[in-house]
Amino acid sequence: MRARRNARDYERLPEHSEAHITWANITLMTRRLARAQEQRQAAEPSSIAA
Template sequence: MTAPLWQLRLTHPQITQVWADSAYSRDLLPNWTQVHLWLTLRPVLRPKGSKGFVVLPRRWKVERSIGWIMNARRNCRDYERLPQNSEAHLNWAFITLMTRRLARKGPRTDRRERKP
């Protein structure tokens, strides 16, 4: 887990806060990131007293984004040998997604809402 945080710090020094799964809050990782990388690692916690499935707003953004990029067939399976190639395909998928949204005419319509 520390290698991506180092890379994040080197490529984007303006980022000072990182949201992570609650499993990472139990280890020494939050203190290590604060001391060595000057990053604040904040866990996304479930609401107290909740049972079963609960939508967590911060995690939902990540899950939703993963769902969007899986619409690109190439990203459904990991065919690449180098991580740089996989990263390039992810960037390509997000660029395609954003350009289609910017070029869209008219207001966004949700397919799930059907008017009688």
């Protein structure tokens, strides 16, 4: 549970909660994209050996 702050209702304004949820989603998608990029690079044959 990386975005623990979203599990409880600590914020007074709904806009603050929305901002935290948006930030958590940006973080999640960034990690997924980085992991996908690493997997693509690992799957490509190395051009150094040529």
